Amino acid sequence: FTTLYSFTSWDPTGANSDGYWPQGLVLSGSTLYGTASAGGTFGNGTVFRVNTDGSEFALLYGFSATDPITRTNADGTRPGKGLVLSGNTLYGTATSGGSFSAGTVFKVNTDGSGFTILHSFAAMDTAGINSDGSAPLGRLVLSGNTLYGTAVGGGSSGNGTVFIVNIDGTGFRNLHSFMATPAYPAPRTNSDGAYPNGGLF
Numbered sequence: 001f002t003t004l005y006s007f008t009s010w011d012p013t014g015a016n017s018d019g020y021w022p023q024g025l026v027l028s029g030s031t032l033y034g035t036a037s038a039g040g041t042f043g044n045g046t047v048f049r050v051n052t053d054g055s056e057f058a059l060l061y062g063f064s065a066t067d068p069i070t071r072t073n074a075d076g077t078r079p080g081k082g083l084v085l086s087g088n089t090l091y092g093t094a095t096s097g098g099s100f101s102a103g104t105v106f107k108v109n110t111d112g113s114g115f116t117i118l119h120s121f122a123a124m125d126t127a128g129i130n131s132d133g134s135a136p137l138g139r140l141v142l143s144g145n146t147l148y149g150t151a152v153g154g155g156s157s158g159n160g161t162v163f164i165v166n167i168d169g170t171g172f173r174n175l176h177s178f179m180a181t182p183a184y185p186a187p188r189t190n191s192d193g194a195y196p197n198g199g200l201f
Helices: none
Strands: 020-028 031-038 046-051 058-062 077-079 084-086 089-096 104-109 116-120 141-143 146-151 161-166 173-177
Touching: 020 084, 031 077, 031 089, 084 141, 116 161
Parallel strands: none
Antiparallel strands: 020 031, 031 046, 046 058, 077 089, 084 089, 089 104, 104 116, 141 146, 146 161, 161 173
16 A cells, blocks of 8 residues: 555645545546545645656646635536546536536646636526536546536436536536425435436446
8 A cells, every 4th residue: 555645734724735635536547637625726626637656746727716605616616526538638527616606517638728617507596406407526427529427416306417518518418307305304205316426337
């Protein structure tokens, strides 16, 4: 067992130079790419790389500050469980932040350039309902030019969704909204489940 990299301590605002709470890795050759759900300049998470021998750690992207009231920003916060790599492009999700503080799907090149938002999840009403989902936490799956993923919340009942979006950001579609469950204290049962968060295969 070998520690390849130890993330640095954070200040009282939750910020540091490299991130903390790493969420998942993807391997390409002798390089690992990953996300940290917190830390970075604004405490909102990072994308990083490190070689398999522990050398050449590099911060590829740090998520930006959020508005203190709306919790929105331009790129998202709290990147989710790992990345998908295709060629020289990494694809991932941020579980909050974005235009409506409901999370984003993003891409960034392996050298840290070209960060782009592919989809910013829609605003939710007071019941947690929206058109497309919120808090995309699980790892994405790439097939051809299409990314597939899950969102923990939002959708027609607030219980999460399965979605697709093309790698150029077009064609976003909600494939399934998980059904409503009875309010407490009744048993919270339904026919299809709720709060998907483990990613797809």
